Amino acid sequence: MPFEFDEATSLAALGDGAYATPIHDRWDINGNANGGYLLAIVANAMRAESGRAHPVSVTMHYLSPGPAGDGMTTTKVMKSGKRFVTVSGTLAQGGRDIATALGVFGDIDSSIGPQSVTVDRIDIPPFEECPPRAAPPVPEGAPPMGLGSRLDMRIHPDDTGFARGEPTGEALCRGYFSFRDGRPVDTLSLLLAADAFPPVMFNRFGMFGWVPTVEFTVHVRGVPAPGPIACAFSSRVIQGGMWEEDGEMWDSEGQVVALSRQLALAPKVS
Amino acid sequence: MPFEFDEATSLAALGDGAYATPIHDRWDINGNANGGYLLAIVANAMRAESGRAHPVSVTMHYLSPGPAGDGMTTTKVMKSGKRFVTVSGTLAQGGRDIATALGVFGDIDSSIGPQSVTVDRIDIPPFEECPPRAAPPVPEGAPPMGLGSRLDMRIHPDDTGFARGEPTGEALCRGYFSFRDGRPVDTLSLLLAADAFPPVMFNRFGMFGWVPTVEFTVHVRGVPAPGPIACAFSSRVIQGGMWEEDGEMWDSEGQVVALSRQLALAPKVS
Secondary structure, X not given: OOOHHHHHOOOEEEEOOEEEOOEOOOOEEOOEXXXXXXXXXXXXXXXXXXXXXXXXXXXXXXXXXXXXXXXXXXXXXXXXXXXXXXXEEEEEEOOEEEEXXXXXXEOOOOXXXXXXXXXXXXXXXXXXXXXXXXXXXXXXXXXXXXXXXXEOOEEOHHHOHHHHXXXXXXXXXXXXXXXXXXXXXXXXXXXXXXXXXXXXXXXXXXXXOOOOEEEEEEEEOXXXXXXXXXXXXXXXXXXXOEEEEEEEEXXXXXXXXXXXXXXXXXXXXX | OOOHHHHHOOOEEEEOOEEEOOEOOOOEEOOEEOHHHHHHHHHHHHHHHHOOOEEEEEEEEEOOOOOOEOOEEEEEEEEEOOOEEEEEEEEEEOOEEEEEEEEEEEOOOOOOOOOEEOOOOOOOOOHHHOOEOOOOOOOOOOOOOOHHHOEOOEEOHHHOHHHHOOOOOOOEEEEEEOEOOOOXXXXXXXXXXXXXXXXXXXXXXXXXXXXXXXXXXXXXXXXXXXXXXXXXXXXXXXXXXXXXXEEEEEOOOOOEEXXXXXXXXXXXXX
């Protein structure tokens, strides 16, 4: 049996840089595919076209919600260099563009110097001591947990307030990312990890609806060692009806494996 | 007399989303146009095509060095929404692609809530008390200061070590950005500000050559009030032959006006 994530990001080359990349069911929030999942689908096609091993930096802009169903990603190699290949990719469904991306693909070896890492690994209890991201009591109109059914995510005990309707007041959410079916987290699935946690807005202002991502960038900085990925997400500038969410991801050996940032729309606070 | 930056980012519509966007002289480092300047050129064409006022989030991937000369930016509107217009743009010179970008354009009003800004404005002396970024003693093979001749940049007195060959050891550079000819800093020129400072690598490991940007994203979060822009750049994860540089920019009224991040190649440390 293939792992769920591999099935959900499978592709078939159609020639001329086009790939059939169906959007699978139950990788959604409220019926629309998770933004990190969409990025993983498109980046997988871009990576195939690049002929290189890993996504190094990928940026996606979201154009329309992506319900489960057919999908086609059209890619174009913008530059094929010695070290990196730069590729563009656009996912469409029934002729409508869902999301568009730019990315660079190549080898990643975090042991190459110079080395200077000054960001502290997040202070978080072991995986087993962090509560699972349970399906929260779903208020009327709130999203069902399609994506959550695929993942084994744990939330830092200090950051679970949002799920009880007791937001911590701080735009911070820490936890662990892993797949429920035991699939190892590789560089492609880090793109999903970077958008899978509850929006940190939920802990800052209380839980409310839809906070659509406008732009999402992930830098993959290491190939993860086996085990869950420790993640910290935060936002420092909520203003102008927008907010950024910064992500930091570490593997089980304490190596930084990804940095992410997205810009999203803020809901109106009543 | 028009301001230099306006002249250097001028464009002429050629129809079908194409714009003549020449690359002007003396916005370069070592003969190749500064990455922030290239982003400003391309974003200006993308903005024109969008019909909207401001760049909100723009990402550029760099493909080839861009010497001064002709240039043509080909843009395509990917989505025209009520709030934002998403546009792609690629700058070519003599048939060779120099850089490619994705961006979203629209209105920016930082006073719209919800409001929660937890990043502290940088601790920096007033503009007049910070030394100008002087043309440093240029070691053999080091870049001449084309870009510097256009700008009035000041460096935090504690962060000038790199220029004396006495790096501070910290991947941090703070200072002020303004134009020498008094042009106000608007949302377009924030894209230049975000890439105009000396690479923070110079303060971490000493001054050495070329640290080419692979990917560069700027989020514009406010329309600047008049006056110099206070900036802080830092890097936390230098590994794998790559490093990220994060930028924070404030206007004279203490408002966050932009956040930036780039991924760049690290030189080999001898």
